[in-house]
Amino acid sequence: xxxxxxxxxxxxxxxxxxxxxxxxxxxxxxxxxxxxxxxxxxxxxxxxxxxxxxxxxxxxxxxxxxxxxxxxxxxxxxxxxxxxxxxxxxxxxxxxxxxxxxxxxxxxxxxxxxxxxxxxxxxxxxxxxxxxxxxxxxxxxxxxxxxxxxxxxxxxxxxxxxxxxxxxxxxxxxxxxxxxxxxxxxxxxxxxxxxxxxxxxxxxxxxxxxxxxxxxxxxxxxxxxxxxxxxxxxxxxxxxxxxxxxxxxxxxxxxxxxxxxxxxxxxxxxxxxxxxxxxxxxxxxxxxxxxxxxxxxxxxxxxxxxxxxxxxxxxxxxxxxxxxxxxxxxxxxxxxxxxxxxxxxxxxxxxxxxxxxxxxxxxxxxxxxxxxxxxxxxxxxxxxxxxxxxxxxxxxxxxxxxxxxxxxxxxxxxxxxxxxxxxxxxxxxxxxxxxxxxxxxxxxxxxxxxxxxxxxxxxxxxxxxxxxxxxxxxxxxxxxxxxxxxxxxxxxxxxxxxxxxxxxxxxxxxxxxxxxxxxxxx
Numbered sequence: 001x002x003x004x005x006x007x008x009x010x011x012x013x014x015x016x017x018x019x020x021x022x023x024x025x026x027x028x029x030x031x032x033x034x035x036x037x038x039x040x041x042x043x044x045x046x047x048x049x050x051x052x053x054x055x056x057x058x059x060x061x062x063x064x065x066x067x068x069x070x071x072x073x074x075x076x077x078x079x080x081x082x083x084x085x086x087x088x089x090x091x092x093x094x095x096x097x098x099x100x101x102x103x104x105x106x107x108x109x110x111x112x113x114x115x116x117x118x119x120x121x122x123x124x125x126x127x128x129x130x131x132x133x134x135x136x137x138x139x140x141x142x143x144x145x146x147x148x149x150x151x152x153x154x155x156x157x158x159x160x161x162x163x164x165x166x167x168x169x170x171x172x173x174x175x176x177x178x179x180x181x182x183x184x185x186x187x188x189x190x191x192x193x194x195x196x197x198x199x200x201x202x203x204x205x206x207x208x209x210x211x212x213x214x215x216x217x218x219x220x221x222x223x224x225x226x227x228x229x230x231x232x233x234x235x236x237x238x239x240x241x242x243x244x245x246x247x248x249x250x251x252x253x254x255x256x257x258x259x260x261x262x263x264x265x266x267x268x269x270x271x272x273x274x275x276x277x278x279x280x281x282x283x284x285x286x287x288x289x290x291x292x293x294x295x296x297x298x299x300x301x302x303x304x305x306x307x308x309x310x311x312x313x314x315x316x317x318x319x320x321x322x323x324x325x326x327x328x329x330x331x332x333x334x335x336x337x338x339x340x341x342x343x344x345x346x347x348x349x350x351x352x353x354x355x356x357x358x359x360x361x362x363x364x365x366x367x368x369x370x371x372x373x374x375x376x377x378x379x380x381x382x383x384x385x386x387x388x389x390x391x392x393x394x395x396x397x398x399x400x401x402x403x404x405x406x407x408x409x410x411x412x413x414x415x416x417x418x419x420x421x422x423x424x425x426x427x428x429x430x431x432x433x434x435x436x437x438x439x440x441x442x443x444x445x446x447x448x449x450x451x452x453x454x455x456x457x458x459x460x461x462x463x464x465x466x467x468x469x470x471x472x473x474x475x476x477x478x479x480x481x482x483x484x485x486x487x488x489x490x491x492x493x494x495x496x497x498x499x500x501x502x503x504x505x506x507x508x509x510x511x512x513x514x515x516x517x518x519x520x521x522x
Contacts, residue, residue, distance in 0.1 A: 068513035078501035080426035097427035101500045104473030105357040106480045107417035112350040114390045121347035125152035128337035139173030147181045148330045149211035153364035157238035163341040178323035182330040183210035187377045203294045208363040213306040220293040232284040241311035247280040257288035347444040354448040355456030359416040366415025384412045395431040404428045426496040433494045464519035479507040485518040493518045
């Protein structure tokens with residue numbers, strides 16, 4: 001064995017869960033034998049050492065991947081890995097492929113893929129508005145405006161402003177009544193933003209809402225104040241009606257732009273509901289120039305964030321509201337809406353979900369997949385059942401066959417991956433990626449994934465630049481990638497790597513080594 005180590009230039013060390021001798025044999029076989037041919041299966045024969053049977057099986061790990069795993073210090077038992085050509089029915093590389101694991105945001109591949117296959121790339125959300133009163137020639141409505149929320153994931157502040165400008169262009173200037181929002185399309189239990197990781201202000205913890213505006217979040221935008229030298233100018237984006245921003249932040253001309261939030265103290269008071277204050281104190285490095293601090297808004301009521309954002313946006317386009325924004329039913333006598341807000345097509349929406357790993361948008365889409373037309377609303381239970389069934393049916397080789405996603409190999413929660421009970425096996429995920437590759441809508445789905453070294457959450461991946469479309473996943477104790485890698489000679493590989501371990505953050509080298517190996521492998 002020492003001679004073989006020197007010949008290959010490999011540094012081998014005992015690996016948790018695997019004898020060094022077996023690891024060496026697996027790595028050397030990967031180099032010495034053609035990956036296009038089946039390899040024999042190692043077995044232990046009594047106490048006589050290793051023998052080989054004729055049953056074909058992929059080798060354990062190629063040398064660069066094995067070395068990256070050794071360098072990470074992660075136990076072999078914590079890693080699942082699957083690599084398979086898109087046009088082959090057997091993996092070239094498989095490690096703990098059928099072990100269910102948390103995959104974090106990689107689970108969005110299931111939600112977005114099922115949505116494309118069932119709703120279609122041109123699907124749009126329609127948010128209807130109706131007038132309950134007379135609109136006069138001066139643009140005054142003496143009555144309420146009713147809004148039928150649709151669960152649209154894409155109503156950010158810019159699209160909201162555009163929609164309200166259409167209202168103004170249609171002649172509405174002043175509402176002498178209320179804005180009444182029907183949010184019944186989603187039937188949800190009360191949401192606890194602190195339940196996942198006790199970080200309720202993190203924007204990724206925003207919960208789903210039938211009338212979700214600006215992703216349930218707000219950003220504190222900081223920049224040097226040119227009118228007040230030595231001071232930082234702080235604004236809220238989007239504006240929120242009834243919120244007082246109390247900011248006193250001085251510029252630090254010496255500090256580098258590192259973790260600039262550490263020198264700031266933020267406080268958002270809890271009431272009264274009609275008027276709340278955001279207080280910000282501290283120092284801000286001048287070297288940072290313009291920066292945004294995104295926050296999930298800690299709403300006192302389910303409707304508070306959307307109501308404040310709507311009121312401010314309506315005011316900004318020159319509108320006036322005499323009443324309030326409140327929740328209420330859509331009028332039963334209304335047959336034709338006065339106006340509709342129409343979302344971008346689904347093919348565009350899933351780009352935001354996958355490239356930027358937007359959790360709350362994924363949750364919105366997941367619930368949309370659970371919409372029951374007969375009862376008029378969606379539930380999480382319905383969404384879980386439908387998406388699971390779609391994935392399992394699609395990943396069967398033929399009718400009646402087993403799926404690698406059967407049973408415990410797939411368990412869904414909210415469709416975003418931000419969950420400790422949402423799990424899948426690497427085999428299940430790889431088979432799903434292969435299904436989507438063969439789907440007629442593959443181009444739309446693939447284009448929604450981050451490109452390695454180029455954009456989205458894969459922009460910092462320093463290997464296979466421009467050659468891989470990969471969804472990334474990261475939680476405390478979880479690191480993962482899944483997608484399609486194109487090799488130098490044009491062959492495309494399904495690649496899935498998942499690590500579940502307390503030190504999963506140390507798996508970056510392993511993820512990169514696997515991606516690079518696929519990109520370089522013929």
